[in-house]
Amino acid sequence: MTHIGQPLPRAATLRLVAGRGSYMDDVSARGELHAAFLRSPYPHAGFRITGTAAASALPGVVAVLTEADLAPVCQPWQTRTGSAPGMVSPTQRALAKDEACYQGEPIAMVLALSRAVAEDAAELIEVEWQELPAITNLAAALDADAPPAHQGLTSNLAWTTEMKGGDIDAAFAAAALVVEDRLTFTRSTGVTLEPRGVLAQYNPASQALEVRISHQMPHQLQRHLADLLGVSLARVRVICPDVGGGFGLKMHVYPDEIATCAAARLLGRPVRFVADRAEALLSDIHAREHIVDARMAVDAGGRILGFDVQDVQGLGAYSIFPRSSTTEGVSALRSLGAPYRFSAYRGRLRSVLQNKVPTGQYRSVGHPVGIAVAERLVDLAAAARGEDPLEFRRRNLVAEAEMPWVNPLGARMAELSHQQCLAKLEALLDLPTLRAEIATLRAAGRCIGLGFASIVEFTATGPEGYGRAGVLVAAVDTVVLSLEPSGEVTARASISEIGQGTTQGLAQVVADAFGVAPDQVLMGSGDTATTPHGGGAWASRGAAIGGEAAWGAGRKLRAEVLAAAAALLQCAPETLDISDGRIIDASGPRMTLAELAETVTFRGYELPAGVQPQLTVAHHYRREQDTALTTNGFQASLVEIDADTGIITPLRHWVVGDCGRLLNPLLVEGQVRGGVVQGIGEALFEACRYDETGQFLSGTLADYLLPMAGEMPDITVAHVETPYSGSVLGAKGAGEAGTAGAPGAILNAVNDALAQHGAAVSELPVTPGAILRALGRLP
Amino acid sequence: MLPPDEPTAGITCSVNGQDIRTQVPLRRSLVDWLRHDVGLTGSHVGCEHGVCGACHVRVDGQVVRGCLMLAVQADGARIETIEGAADPLTLALQDAFFRHAALQCGFCTPGMILQAAELLAANPTPSRAEVREALSGNYCRCTGYQPIVDAVMAVSADMPARQA
Numbered sequence: 001m002t003h004i005g006q007p008l009p010r011a012a013t014l015r016l017v018a019g020r021g022s023y024m025d026d027v028s029a030r031g032e033l034h035a036a037f038l039r040s041p042y043p044h045a046g047f048r049i050t051g052t053a054a055a056s057a058l059p060g061v062v063a064v065l066t067e068a069d070l071a072p073v074c075q076p077w078q079t080r081t082g083s084a085p086g087m088v089s090p091t092q093r094a095l096a097k098d099e100a101c102y103q104g105e106p107i108a109m110v111l112a113l114s115r116a117v118a119e120d121a122a123e124l125i126e127v128e129w130q131e132l133p134a135i136t137n138l139a140a141a142l143d144a145d146a147p148p149a150h151q152g153l154t155s156n157l158a159w160t161t162e163m164k165g166g167d168i169d170a171a172f173a174a175a176a177l178v179v180e181d182r183l184t185f186t187r188s189t190g191v192t193l194e195p196r197g198v199l200a201q202y203n204p205a206s207q208a209l210e211v212r213i214s215h216q217m218p219h220q221l222q223r224h225l226a227d228l229l230g231v232s233l234a235r236v237r238v239i240c241p242d243v244g245g246g247f248g249l250k251m252h253v254y255p256d257e258i259a260t261c262a263a264a265r266l267l268g269r270p271v272r273f274v275a276d277r278a279e280a281l282l283s284d285i286h287a288r289e290h291i292v293d294a295r296m297a298v299d300a301g302g303r304i305l306g307f308d309v310q311d312v313q314g315l316g317a318y319s320i321f322p323r324s325s326t327t328e329g330v331s332a333l334r335s336l337g338a339p340y341r342f343s344a345y346r347g348r349l350r351s352v353l354q355n356k357v358p359t360g361q362y363r364s365v366g367h368p369v370g371i372a373v374a375e376r377l378v379d380l381a382a383a384a385r386g387e388d389p390l391e392f393r394r395r396n397l398v399a400e401a402e403m404p405w406v407n408p409l410g411a412r413m414a415e416l417s418h419q420q421c422l423a424k425l426e427a428l429l430d431l432p433t434l435r436a437e438i439a440t441l442r443a444a445g446r447c448i449g450l451g452f453a454s455i456v457e458f459t460a461t462g463p464e465g466y467g468r469a470g471v472l473v474a475a476v477d478t479v480v481l482s483l484e485p486s487g488e489v490t491a492r493a494s495i496s497e498i499g500q501g502t503t504q505g506l507a508q509v510v511a512d513a514f515g516v517a518p519d520q521v522l523m524g525s526g527d528t529a530t531t532p533h534g535g536g537a538w539a540s541r542g543a544a545i546g547g548e549a550a551w552g553a554g555r556k557l558r559a560e561v562l563a564a565a566a567a568l569l570q571c572a573p574e575t576l577d578i579s580d581g582r583i584i585d586a587s588g589p590r591m592t593l594a595e596l597a598e599t600v601t602f603r604g605y606e607l608p609a610g611v612q613p614q615l616t617v618a619h620h621y622r623r624e625q626d627t628a629l630t631t632n633g634f635q636a637s638l639v640e641i642d643a644d645t646g647i648i649t650p651l652r653h654w655v656v657g658d659c660g661r662l663l664n665p666l667l668v669e670g671q672v673r674g675g676v677v678q679g680i681g682e683a684l685f686e687a688c689r690y691d692e693t694g695q696f697l698s699g700t701l702a703d704y705l706l707p708m709a710g711e712m713p714d715i716t717v718a719h720v721e722t723p724y725s726g727s728v729l730g731a732k733g734a735g736e737a738g739t740a741g742a743p744g745a746i747l748n749a750v751n752d753a754l755a756q757h758g759a760a761v762s763e764l765p766v767t768p769g770a771i772l773r774a775l776g777r778l779p
Numbered sequence: 780m781l782p783p784d785e786p787t788a789g790i791t792c793s794v795n796g797q798d799i800r801t802q803v804p805l806r807r808s809l810v811d812w813l814r815h816d817v818g819l820t821g822s823h824v825g826c827e828h829g830v831c832g833a834c835h836v837r838v839d840g841q842v843v844r845g846c847l848m849l850a851v852q853a854d855g856a857r858i859e860t861i862e863g864a865a866d867p868l869t870l871a872l873q874d875a876f877f878r879h880a881a882l883q884c885g886f887c888t889p890g891m892i893l894q895a896a897e898l899l900a901a902n903p904t905p906s907r908a909e910v911r912e913a914l915s916g917n918y919c920r921c922t923g924y925q926p927i928v929d930a931v932m933a934v935s936a937d938m939p940a941r942q943a
Contacts, residue, residue, distance in 0.1 A: 009877050009878055009879075009880055010880065013876070013877050013880070013882055013885060014877055015885075016882055016884075016885025016888055017872075017873040017874075017876045017877050017882065017885070017888055017889075017892065018821070018861070018862070018873060019819075019820075019821020019822070019860065019861030019862045019888075019889040020821065020862070021820075021821075021885050021886075022820075023820070023823070023886065025814075025820075025824070026814075026820035028815070058782075059782035059783050059784045059785075060781070060782025060783075060784075060785070061782075112782075113780045113781060113782055114780070114781060114782070114785070114804075116785075116804070116806060116807075117782050117785070190920075191920060192884075192886075192920060193823075193825045193831060193833055193884065193886040193887050193918060193919070193920050194823065194825065194884065194886045195825075242884070242885065243884060244823070244884045244885070244886030245883075245884045245886060245920050245921060246884075247920070274824075276827055277825070277826040277827055277828065277831075498884065499882075499883035499884030499885065499921055500883060501880070501883065666880050667880060670880045670883060670921075670922060670923075670926060673922065673923035673925050673926070674883060674920075674921045674922050674923045675923075676923060677922075677923035677924065678920070678923075700826070700828055700830070701826045701828065701830035701831060701918070702828070702830055706918050706920065707923075707924075708915040708918065708924075709910075709911040709912075709914040709915050709917070709919070709924040709927065709928065710908075710911045710912045710914075710915035711915075712911070712923060712924050712925075714907075714925055714928075715923060715925055738923075
């Protein structure tokens, strides 16, 4: 292998630096109409649309549509999953019917010659609103007197489950030390820099729907569009061109996107909808709204005995379709304490409906919550024992020799390298020197903190994850390769590219598997018309699953090419090899790939009878074991707090990760650093806030704060490479681990700094106000 | 297409060296006009309220927010977008962004590169902190910024002024 593992830049970014990308909104359709939505201004209200005449009469308006207009061409949907049996999630529609259950829920749409006119007209739609009591506060949503999030519900509890193993009561009875805390996580959201958007066209003559959309998984959406709009699956084409950020936000079924497709079907004209930033912040999925009460039992020797956890998770008005928002809560509980050895666990999850936009899977689903909770408890225990937090962790981390490890929750972890990662982290930090520097700075009055987080991430989910739950999400992938007459290889992958660079990694895999340079492999993805059905981009699966498909396809094409060459050269295929684009034997080059492909393509008569070279091959990969793969790592964060302003400055950040085989370290490190900064944002800045009446307060990027270049630290990244033994390449997944660990590391660093002043915080994001209150400088 | 009562005004300007005379709706932003009417889609629309910097274009040599300027305000102006920016600094930055993987989704990249070019033109030898400060009006959600800073520093290191 000469290209796998090389830090090659992603070839496709040459287009993007030149401004020659092709994002969803960069292409127009002739005769297209622009959609704008009238969205509920109330978190909960009954409504009746009493007049559309004024809106329709506005020059440039082509149609004003309500639920009743779309109903003949668009089915409602309801989230159901075997992973959350009995879950209550009401029926959802492209446009709401009679009752709006979150602020921003679309209730009508206007199609017009320009977006500006469509927006003007939306304001002229006459609506009789009947405001209903709303529940937005997570802590109050389960109170007996809480108003129901939907009329007719008797409780806002959508689903509850208990995840347990071992004797938890015995563990706490035997404990020499019990630490506990309540951590509160405020909603945040993905904020892809490119907002969601869709251009839909329906051809009534061929009954075919073509949808150009900024989305992570074209095939998943194809299936849902076919079902909801009553179009045959094969006649739905979904094209996901360059995607300006995904992070999980662009993998759900959104009412406005479905309404746009339905309108295109209804009118027989192209319809475009691009969310503006305000409606993106209001209507994109939010994530990670939790209140977690957690206790940890520790024995006299400082060994963790067990965790007892209560998690209340906000779902919003619906459990997101199709994957269900409850996944985040389950993932939070599963990841909590996963790096450690313990014998008992009890986790109770209560997933709660609220009058807010639905939450959904967002980068590193649930892990940042579970990891922050466990790592906070670990620091509390170390402090109570008066020992170094790394020593406490070292004692409790599951050792390499104990793998595979199945914890009391039944979570299986294999081939993890906690001890190696910890050792590498300590070397990176030069801990004695760093501790001395911190002591010096503290002596000079500076408020400095160092925090750690140890992580396990469950990732690269296989067929059992959603398949057994009856959710139509593909966890398998296929790569199709063709040897072109030029000797170049075209590849079409069901894995999709959303900027993470997977297609570059796959090109390197194909290059090694087949025998050409990566720049001779042209990757295509993101189009249901040209790629076979597969999973797309989710759960850091591109390398672990897509990579195996790419390898298999490359080896198949190699075998075909060698067989054809052997037939032409009248030798045994075993005596031939492919190297650098040429077919060689022990004596040297015999022919180029272009010569072979030209012969097969244009002069087939030169081949011996019975030889039918397959210059297009496909390889499908499904993992047959391990529901999820596990990766592990360590993060450390150094922060400074300004005790006068409460402002927290991240000074340095370190990551040691083990994502299995690195296909491309340049791109992996990009994922790690970008993920860490997203996690720092979640820890310090990002919040979807609502006032006490349920009005959304974070509708601009001046209100929803993202990390900026000037306030982010340099991040040191190192790797331990433990290949997954269950696959050819051994890649596991790297896209989300940075986000998984950063909030916990930052929270611990902040609390390490505050501990010097006898203070602590327990709510994310940690705001300057919270710091000042903790320090007693604000009431 | 425009509705019959949409107010418009005539403007004359140059875009990437091409002289243009046209009618534009009064309320159309410069970036929307460049993207949808002129057909230059390299500048992107990320927030439409002047925070994210994805819409950066050059107007009379200065980098501006294309979403905070109306197309009618560009009457008489010389406009340059990422597609037309062929100055050595921009080209060097494009190459460095590619080599350092200073982009992932690429949506912020054209605006980021124009901003970085303006920085290096004014200060060929910035510190890392100065680069971070200068780029703080351009959001990147993918990279964590570090490779962007690396790319700008690499271009700075190769500039003649630095070597002198």
